[in-house]
Each structure stands twice: as structure tokens, then as C-alpha cells.
Amino acid sequence: xxxxxxxxxxxxxxxxxxxxxxxxxxxxxxxxxxxxxxxxxxxxxxxxxxxxxxxxxxxxxxxxxxxxxxxxxxxxxxxxxxxxxxxxxxxxxxxxxxx
Numbered sequence: 832x833x834x835x836x837x838x839x840x841x842x843x844x845x846x847x848x849x850x851x852x853x854x855x856x857x858x859x860x861x862x863x864x865x866x867x868x869x870x871x872x873x874x875x876x877x878x879x880x881x882x883x884x885x886x887x888x889x890x891x892x893x894x895x896x897x898x899x900x901x902x903x904x905x906x907x908x909x910x911x912x913x914x915x916x917x918x919x920x921x922x923x924x925x926x927x928x929x930x
Contacts, residue, residue, distance in 0.1 A: 833862040835874075843881055854879040860892070869897040876910065886916035902929040 839856040860874030872894035880887050890913055896906035906925035912918050 833864070835860055835862065841881075849882075851881045854881050858892075869895070871895055872908075880916070886914055888912070888917040889914040890917050890921070896925070896927075903927070904929075 835858075837858045841854045841856065843851050843853055845851075856876075856878045858874050858876045860872060862870050862872045864870050872892070874892040874894075876888075876890045876892055878888040890910040892908060892910040894906055894908040896904055898904050904925075904927035906927065908923045908925065910918075910921040912920065
């Protein structure tokens, strides 16, 4: 098990005609090694809303990654929304390359 914590701060700027603010984001979770080539990740994610028009985004995530070669990794990630304004579900594919 490999626990992790991530934090972010996004500077949006001042776009004309929009009332927006800079945002905070963060995640906590653990990565579990399944084999020499594969791992599973569980996480809780938070993204602050940039406007008062919508609420903050909270979700839980599940990911799976496996090495295709010693320099190429393929991953699939999914999230389920917890807060009212979060997307109900989100799915993504990652391709990682090492040098």
C-alpha cells in the first residue's frame, strides 16, 4: 500500500464578463500493488468551484494501471460524484511513457 496526498491551486485570471475566483483542489488515497506489473488506486477528490453559480466537486475514484513494457503504462480511471454539482460519473484512459 502506498498512501498519497495531492494539493493544487489554479489561477484562473480575470476573464472579461465572468465573475470567477482561483480554486483549490486536493486528493487523498492509496495505491495497492497487485503484481509486478499492475496496481489499483482508490481516492477521494475535491475541486473547489470557480464561481458561485455551482457548488464544489467531491468524488471518489478507482483506477487500474498496468505496464505494457518497461517504459509504457496503460491506465483506466473512474470517478463517482458525491456532491450535488459533481458529475455523476467520469471515466478516463491514461497512457504513460517513461524515458
